[in-house]
Amino acid sequence: MLTLHMYHNSDTTKSKKFLTVIAAVIAGFALLLLSLSFLIWRKFQRRRMGVAVFDDIMRGECPTYLLETIRASTDGFRPENEIGRGGFGIVYKGQMPDGQEVAVKRLSAENRVQGLKEFKNEVDLIAKLQHRNLVRLLGCCIHCSDRILVYEYMSNKSLDTFIFDPRRRATLSWKARMDIILGVARGLVYLHQDSRHTMIHRDLKAANVLLNEEMVAKISDFGIAKLFSSSGDNSQDSTITERIVGTYGYMSPEYAMDGMVSFMQDVYSFGVLLLEIVSGRRNQRSFNLIAHAWNLYEENRSLELLDPAVRGGCSPAELEHVKTWIQVGLLCVQESPSQRPQMAAVIPMLSHQQAPGRPLRPVVCMPARTPVDLLNMEENTSSNELTITNLEGR
Structure with missing residues (x-):
């Protein structure tokens, strides 16, 4: 009888361990699904925000460029054309099809939500400004995750x-x-x-x-x-x-x-x-x-x-x-x-x-x-x- 009882306890312990493992697997799978759902939702929100910003810009006063035009002007954003780097992205020297030299600021893909707000803020504000002592914004581009600002080129860079x-x-x-x-x-x-x-x-x-x-x-x-x-x-x-x-x-x-x-x-x-x-x-x-x-x-x-x-x-x-x-x-x-x-x-x-x-x-x-x-x-x-x-x- 004692031997049978020991076997019974052993089977119960194994069953409990098995159930614990199953519960952990289910919890992990549920957590994975939640994480994936959150990432998909965030990506959707970012895309929706990007579309909204693009629509606002199209209704505004800032000209827009095709990504292909900007990419060609900078030779595919070649490192040799880099003229500046800051917290919000990299600035490249470019040349448009008509020969005009430009400064192309390609905003960083990191911190997209906040970066998109600052991108929209700059487009909304500087497009309305015209003064000898303010840098002139020539246009912008939004394409998928790319957010790009095109400025007049300043040959002597920053002070x-x-x-x-x-x-x-x-x-x-x-x-x-x-x-x-x-x-x-x-x-x-x-x-x-x-x-x-x-x-x-x-x-x-x-x-x-x-x-x-x-x-x-x-x-x-x-x-x-x-x-x-x-x-x-x-x-x-x-x-x-x-x-x-x-x-x-x-x-x-x-x-x-x-x-x-x-x-x-x-x-x-x-x-x-x-x-x-x-x-x-x-x-x-x-x-x-x-x-x-x-x-x-x-x-x-x-x-x-x-x-x-x-x-x-x-x-x-x-x-x-x-x-x-x-x-x-x-x-x-x-x-x-x-x-x-x-x-x-x-x-x-x-x-x-x-x-x-x-x-x-x-x-x-x-x-x-x-x-x-x-x-x-x-x-x-x-x-x-x-x-x-x-x-x-x-």
């Missing part, structure tokens, strides 16, 4: 390839730097108040300022630009966003910390860019350019900020201009948006038609950990990523 290069920055005289700064300022005035659709760029930086053959500065990359309705005094117009996107070192404190969006955000970025062009140095965590410029200004040594590559070739009158422009740059990076000048007032200051006021001690918003270029985070988490530094004047 950062000049201003931060130890050898090439010497080719930018003070006169050339003045023209670049004024060009960017005029482009921002157009965006903020003179265009049909006033907007905030939100990611103004040296890499997004392109230079053509005549070294005319043109603002590019409108993927995260935001339409904004102005009530007249646009220094007071603001809104709060939950999605903070931009570049460390160029973000205004109120935007980086609280998600507050206003025209003054671009003014802050312009101030940083102005100081970078004057000095030939990048504002980053390893070198706090704003703090350095402020300390020199406080000690009446502003001219020491000027790039040594051009300092020796400046006349006494130009050196006086340099001091004024540094003062304007410090005004643009003031802590409070209300303390910064509007872009329409910046140009008269730079042109010596209006005397700039005395700046107050600025604050600097820099990453607390690693300098990541692109942010995509909720407003409540920004305090974990950024730090505000008060600059003590000496």
Whole structure:
């Protein structure tokens, strides 16, 4: 009897193990089906979103190109034709059938949903803009997973390839730097108040300022630009966003910390860019350019900020201009948006038609950990990523 009982227990144990294995197989198969269903649904949603975006574009003002035409213009997107690479894709030099040279931005297939939103945003906004200091969008293409933007070709690439290069920055005289700064300022005035659709760029930086053959500065990359309705005094117009996107070192404190969006955000970025062009140095965590410029200004040594590559070739009158422009740059990076000048007032200051006021001690918003270029985070988490530094004047 004992032997039979032992056999019975053994059979029961085997049956339980068998049932457990069967249950695990069924659960795994069900999980696999759910995963496949989710992938199919997501692919369908992306395709539907892509069709909707394509329909919107076809009804809009932006010309469209066939993929075959763009592929032929870049020799099949050959690596040898690559002229730039960023977080959203690769830029190629191309030549259209009529001989026109173009810059073809092929957006990355990764992060398609967000990338598609930024693609649509850029097409919707920049197609409506026409200004000497804004890069002109010639057309676009959507084909399956390909999302492509076609721009006028800028032979000298971006400003950062000049201003931060130890050898090439010497080719930018003070006169050339003045023209670049004024060009960017005029482009921002157009965006903020003179265009049909006033907007905030939100990611103004040296890499997004392109230079053509005549070294005319043109603002590019409108993927995260935001339409904004102005009530007249646009220094007071603001809104709060939950999605903070931009570049460390160029973000205004109120935007980086609280998600507050206003025209003054671009003014802050312009101030940083102005100081970078004057000095030939990048504002980053390893070198706090704003703090350095402020300390020199406080000690009446502003001219020491000027790039040594051009300092020796400046006349006494130009050196006086340099001091004024540094003062304007410090005004643009003031802590409070209300303390910064509007872009329409910046140009008269730079042109010596209006005397700039005395700046107050600025604050600097820099990453607390690693300098990541692109942010995509909720407003409540920004305090974990950024730090505000008060600059003590000496």
